[in-house]
Amino acid sequence: MPEGPEVETIRRGLEASMVGQTVLSVNVLWEKSFLAPMDLITKIVAGARIVHLGRRAKVLIIELNNGYSLLFHLKMTGQLVLVKLDGERFAGGHPTQSMRDVLPDRSTKVIFGFESGDRLFFNDFRKFGWVKLVETDEIELDPLVARLGPEVLSAGFSLAFFQSQLDRHKRAPIKPVILDQSTVSGIGNIYADESLHLAKLHPQRLCGSLTAAEVRRLHVSIRDIIASGIEHGGTSFSSYVNALGGKGDYLEHARVFRREGQACPVHPDTMIGKFKVAGRGTHICPKCQRLA
Ligand SMILES: [Zn+2]
Structure with a gap:
């Protein structure tokens, strides 16, 4: 999708x-x-x-x-x-x-x-x-x-708005909350994993456990990852026309998504792992993203 x-x-x-x-x-x-x-x-x-x-x-x-x-x-x-x-x-x-x-x-x-x-x-x-x-x-x-929340790259998705959404789900893990389109619209499974890795946050951290600095980091990471997805999507768009069955270029630049068993881009000695969070395949670097 x-x-x-x-x-x-x-x-x-x-x-x-x-x-x-x-x-x-x-x-x-x-x-x-x-x-x-x-x-x-x-x-x-x-x-x-x-x-x-x-x-x-x-x-x-x-x-x-x-x-x-x-x-x-x-x-x-x-x-x-x-x-x-x-x-x-x-x-x-x-x-x-x-x-x-x-x-x-x-x-x-x-x-x-x-x-x-x-x-x-x-x-x-x-x-x-x-x-x-x-x-x-x-x-x-x-x-x-x-029922859609504001677009990631719109002014409506401010840090204050994001914090208010996390406050509503204090006891829920972060990943399903950022995937919920009523929190913010446009983040799917790929970009959720990528944003959480960039922000160095474990997807199962509870929203209420995040410090102000971590929320700020995640907010910036989500915006950066979506902007970069759009940028690389631009490339995949023309490759669809030129190369038969060409797939999204973004995945070639992915940090963790579908890279289980490969090295973390930050820690060459650590392998990316895959498990399920709220029923969705989830990719993390166990060193970048610690649960506790
Ligand atoms: Zn790492």
Whole structure:
């Protein structure tokens, strides 16, 4: 499942080519992927111009000039592929052959045709992803969006706010609390492990046991790790198009995630270990991240 930085990378990649485009047609090949009545889709989306691309956590938002927006959630196997009239492609999401193949193919669920001749394909092999049509003023009321905390890199995720969230969960281990999207949105399993390693905190430390200095360190680490994820995501984005099955570049730079059995980047003599915290695979350096 893409995390906040991956969706932000897709947003940035599509933004330049899509803002200003007018939708000519919407072709829904799998009705359950588009959570809106068909007549409404045609009436509202066809003829509308795209004015902005936004994001809330893992939800990509395409804002139209008529007061409506399209919300995309890619889930496990969703991908967006913009095929320009001259054949150039921008693709993001779960990397598969479809990113390079002739489209539509078996995984294509929705096709947006633009006046320019460009086309946007929403492909989703396992069909867990979706597109929704909502009034732009009501995006924040959408059940999925309404429960989200502030974005990691927004002003809303201040140190004071973070401390107040940890205070609400004093007896809970830190990792599930920072993974909880109502605390802060956009941190998934990879970035949680990476942030905790950078902050030198064991994922099972209880929120209430953290000193002010440790909370400050974790706050800075989360922001740094997410910013670096977005930066490297930018690379993986183009590698999806150029290299078949190219995976996220960020993992090549990961500190601990999926590096069990390898040396800690800080302690060459210590091996990264893996265990479960709140049901999630968790990677730590036992020397950097001590429980007591
Ligand atoms: Zn270490």
